[in-house]
Amino acid sequence: MKLKDRLNHFLHNQALKHKLYVIIFESDTPAGKLFDVVLIVCIILSILLAIIESLQGLPSWLSTPFIIFEYLFTAFFTFEYITRIYCSPNPRKYIFSFFGIIDLLATLPLYLAFFLPGARYLLVIRAFRIIRVFRIFKLFNFWMEGERLLTSLKESSKKIAVFFLFVVILVTAIGTLMYMIEGTQPNTQFNNIPNSIYWAIVTMTTVGYGDITPATALGKFLSACVMLIGYTIIAVPTGIVSVSMMKEYKKLKGFACPNCQKTGHEENATYCKYCGHLLHPDEKK
Secondary structure, eight states, X not given: OHXXXXXXXHHTOHHHHHHHHHHHTOOSXXXXXXXXXXXXXXXXXXXXXXXXXXXXXXXXXXXXXHHHHHHHHHHHHHHHXXXXXXXXXXXXXXXXXHHHHHHHHHHHHHHHTTTOGGGGGGGGGGGGXXXXXXXXXXXXXXXXXXXXXXXXXXXXXXXXXXXXXXXXXXXXXXXHHXXXXXXXXXXXXXXXXXXXHHHHHHHHTTOOOOSSOOOSHHHHHHHHHHHHHHHHHHHHHHHHHHHHHHHHHHHHHHOOOTTTOOOOOOTTOOBOTTTOOBSOHHHHO
């Protein structure tokens, strides 16, 4: 009964939860910043170990230290993940959040390796956890710029989807045309339409593997045309996203505080960051 009471007290110890929350989730205190720095160092070291271990010709005596370090890192990340769930005010929200999913994936590779031998190399997923460096060193401006980029991509997604469909139709038509031109040649590599479409994609994206090349003069002329079209097409998605980003930037910069008339506020800001005045007084009424 005493053990049950102690366990119940531990699970509902709000003072302990708050203390752990400040250390693990916040970076305003020396302890919180130290924890995050140690966490990132462990993440980087564990990734480097996985990369080095994949190299051929390493001394056999290094395998045991590598395994020991990987077990230690995984135990640390597992303990950290469980502690985050324990001290989080809303555990469900944390578990299904972006960082919550990444934290879970960071602990799974070694456990999955018991069933899937190659799964342990998935621990490079831990690299995503380095994103926490934005929070540690107060680089929120960079984080906000990333959110604006994602917003611009979402707003441009329909235009990009239409453009992608156009490119698919274009490479299919060009591949079919090349098949008609080169398909009758002896020992040709354009012996079917899928191969010809593959060539059209490689040529239009200016990758140019060179594994499939036309032999006729007309085929070479078509190749040159496809290369020029590729240079033109590559710039289109960039332009679509750039226009969307400029609209988002102008929208944010154009909104002025009703009190001090200064601009440059964050998208979800409630108060002016210069004078503290309410930005949307009409919405509060």
